[in-house]
Amino acid sequence: MAEKEAVALPVRRKSGSLWGDAVYRLARNRAAILGGVLILLLILTAIFARFIAPYTYEAQDLKNNSAVAKWELSIFPMMEPYAKVSDKFPLGADALGRDLLSRIIYGAQISLAVAFIGPIVALLVGTVYGLVSGFFGKTVDNVMMRFVDLMYAIPTMLLIILMMAFFRGSLNLSEPGTFAYAMNEIDKRFGGMLFIFIGIGLTAWMGTARLARGQVLSLREQEFVLAARAVGSSNGRIIFRHILPNILGPLVITVTLAIPGYISTEAFLSFIGLGVNPPTPSWGSMISEGSTTIRTYPHQALLPAMALSLTMFAFNFLGDGLRDALDPRLRGT
């Protein structure tokens, strides 16, 4: 999304490395910078949540359950007959009287963690898997892809309930030495997010693997690969220096687009008890809680949904910028 240049491209100092060029192009992409700044703000909000949020995320004010701020009433006047108006909550309160703004701020922590873990796992594991499978072809490809098929076909619901039953379900969590105890300790280290990571990790890498493999299949017959071989490059060098940069474009796009899917997975996991435990908030679970009250108190679902949307926009601009920057053939238009 870079702007059209009115003058000829500025001369680059060096015919630099792919990555140097990339950074340069990225820096000139205003939308990507905007996205990056937003994400940075989000990260700061998540880190300094305790100082920014007006209240804690768990303090309940039952008498003011589902309270509404005055400005919200002016946008949704239909709430007038029944809404409790309160100045205490800048964005209103949820069904148990907890401040929505504080919960959204704290929820950023969970959502950001999810938004980063998913793509990282998907890109790392999935890309490498797909690269290897597509490049070496024949039997290797066959076996590797059949394994992916199998993983696809296993219903994740079943896997998830099994995990939940084994780990969270058992109350022998206080007996050191059992597997359940160990898993629970690790879980606590990660702030209750271990199973979310596992759940997302399990589902994230497969799509990327297939995509990467498809791309590699079509690229490996191209001339520049032949040329690299003729020159004597090793397989590894061909894969990582030549093929990888060419496939990163659609991969990055797919992965950034899958982020809301990860957040939905996280919401679902939290809902069935494998995610963060109550009262810890996450945008996904706030949206699913709010979806039932959407005709009565629309702000309870809309506000976290808007936070999510904004984050998505930010990630997408950044993702687009990355793709534009990383594509060696894409001269800025």
Place this chain on the structure above:
Amino acid sequence: MIRFILQRILWTAVVLLILSLITFGLMHAVPGGPFSREKALPQQTIDILNQKYHLDDPLWKQYLNYLYDVLIPRINDKPATSLIDSYLINIKLWDKTYFRWMNFGPSYHSRSRTVNDIIREQLPVSFQLGVLAIVMALIIGMPLGVIAALKQNTVWDYLGMSMAIFGVSVPVIAMGPILVWIFGVALKWLPPSGWGAKPPYLLFFIPRDLSWAFWKHAIMPVVALGLVNSAIIARLTRASLLQVIREDYIRTARAKGLTERVVVSRHALRNALIPVVTVLGPMFAAIVTGTFVAETIFGIPGLGRYFISSITNRDYPVIMGTTLLYGMLLLLANLVVDISYAWLDPRIRYD
């Protein structure tokens, strides 16, 4: 190519077998059984039920019995009144003797139905919903992506892509009730819930009545389900097409004097579609699992929500049957995707 397809079909069978083993194991490893009730049944009743459905046999025996019932055909003259002996294929040979094959078992929860009944009546609905959602995603997503790519950095590009991002970021669970509210309750243009087709179906899944009565029920769920995926397809198409358009052979084609339209449609699109096609496989899988949410919100009698509730109810035969079914559909979808690679890009070889 034929050899390739045959080989893949063989692999599919093997994978399904492994899948059945894994599912069976997982199912029984999870605590709770089909007869856990809020008002606890007396142990004696549970024993009787376990006996009736052979749940007191050792696990390996149960698994082998299951495989035997599903895979091995037989000829007998048992009356077909018990739901435990209910076969998918029932060909009358002569007076009271039948050739029978494929018994997926009774449902433990819906005591008057078998797995075959459930799949036969409810899979077509999920199928209709899923197919329509993918079709919608393609019809909306691809042109949007193509236009955005061809008119890069103009208003069309920004508008299209913004709509796409917006579509992706609102999850079905929020989009559904919003649509129901606006179009169902407030404007009353569309029915808030329900599905417009009922069994029997043509060719297994085509509804007999394709008039407005069907479409008015289908619009909102398909939109809710397909919107996310149309956004993904739009962005993917755009990115991929942008990449392909810069290729040298496109420049050649233009230099040759071909119209832009021919250049795009005949040369660029085919290659740009590879990532889109790749993603159709997992997208199909995602939609199939995503139908559960849409079916709950819109009250659609599909297999998705039945599958989820069968897990909660520990309805083992239904879980096995549906898992194998979904697995088979997914594997077939992936096979079709792989075959279409070869068609789209002649350089891709599988041998």
Place this chain on the structure above:
Amino acid sequence: MVKKISVILSIVLLASMLLTACGPTETQAPVAPEVQTVVIGGTPQVVYVTVPPPDVPEPVAEAKILRQNLGYSDVPTLDPSLSTDTSSIQIVEEITVGLVRLNELTMAVEPGMAQSWDISADGLVYTMKLAEGIPWVRWNGTEVVPVQDCEGNTRNVTAHDFVYGIQRTCKAETASDYAYVLAFALAGCGDVNNGVITDVNTIGAVALDEYTLQLTFLTPAAYNLNIAGMWVSRAQPSWIIEGDDCTEARGDRWSEPGFNQSFGPYALKEWIHDSSLTIVKNPFWPGMATVPVPQIEEIVFTFLADSAAMAEYEAGNLDTVGVPLADMDRVKSDPVLSAEFYQGFNGCTYYYGINTSKPPMDNVHLRRAFSLAVDRQALIDNVTKGGQLPAQWFCRPGMTACPTPENNPDVGIKSDPVKAQEELALALADMGLTSADQIPEIVLMYNTSEGHKAIAEAIQQMWVDTLGIKVSVVNQEWAVFLDTIRGVDTPHIYRLGWCLDYPDANNWLREVFAVNGSANPDNDGDGIPDGGVSWKNDTYEQLVVDAAVEMDPAKRLEMYIQAENILVWEDCAMIPLYWYTRNTLTKPYVVRTYSLTGHEVYEKWDLTK
């Protein structure tokens, strides 16, 4: 630039919601609810009835069709022997009629298919005279027609059909979930169910002639008739289940659409699984005083989740609906909806069970502290919002021999933060601790659901505020949860509810909390409970056994009051939270009754539109 667009898009979205939000509001003055007192099971019960504003009935043109929602899941089965779900039972009660019926407003036993009965002197043998000339019917694709036997004569419902139905329920091969209820009461059924005896003719159900049925019970209990009227003792058509010379046997499939045969005021017309179920008026039902000929010709049931059903109601496609919690505030303040709103009796109790064998909850003072510290009214006003009643004891007022808050205000336990702190002090002294944060970790568990989560979180906070104890809140998936709370792993505190099977305190105090009751299982059969609340109190055990056969209602009530006090105060084995209500919306053109038994009686309804 793009940011502008996204702002515009957001505004467009909000604007469209605005437009829908500001719909035209009809100015109809809300009608104040009327208070009526109804006698239920011998005790007066206050019931609020909203009288719909008088409507000028328009001349009825076409068939009257009622549209209802049965709840999220499909009806599992319509076979009376195999029905366990409330939705199954609802339909079964419309297409068949039991030997006796429970009046839906008073819960008194009244004649059903059995027009009159004699009870023997020892109270064990009931001889019942059945109504004559009521045919079996079925839907043949276009209309309801009577079922004919092989000679072409109409089949009527006879005592033999009831005997067959009872025998089928008790048979081991049928594997009926609720056979144990019959086995508990009816002679011979238990042994057949066990497989000990295979001859079904030993069951105490005999047809003396075509229309005389004799039932032999095991004890002279007051609830024998209740059990005789339950769906498990319903007449069933043997010819279509087993087959005969001119009918093909359908076996377990006999109750499915296309084969279903019934005899009640309605008949099954169509059933598209998971989508809709339609019953149609049976023109061959002659009508009787207690089960009249229906006015409504057709009833269509859907299987929608609560919020989807609410949307359909507001769109005008459903005639009644249960109000989901999420919409409660809006409904109560909307002029149209609040006039259609009804809040009334629902025979269930929501409670937290306490595993009394698991430290630190094995200390009775600590248990009482937890129970006293829950502010039930605040929970009802702010979290559950359904006008529920704060529960002082376990059995739901309205059950026979169950106390009521009006007559017995001091029974049981009430929220009292001051007393809670006193009990906490006693508990700490017992345990030799000085402050609440030294108490080891306590777990509160509920089964995964938004509603239970909200309640658990609110109560968790109440305990923090009043007692300074923060329990860990954990949830489990339903089937796993059920397993956990019945075994030795039962957590300290866990959530459950109980709804009536039949309206008698015996069904509550004995079948739930006595040893080997539903919430107090004795898994190894040694007489000491080892799951659930894991609680045994000999006085309580004796009380509930004696009360089951006590004939004097006043004495019986006293015994159950004593038992309740032991259960919720002296031993405090559970924390009663609230007694359920039902919150429904009904369109003004529906003339209806609000059943207390848990299923509606549609043959008494009418549509004035």
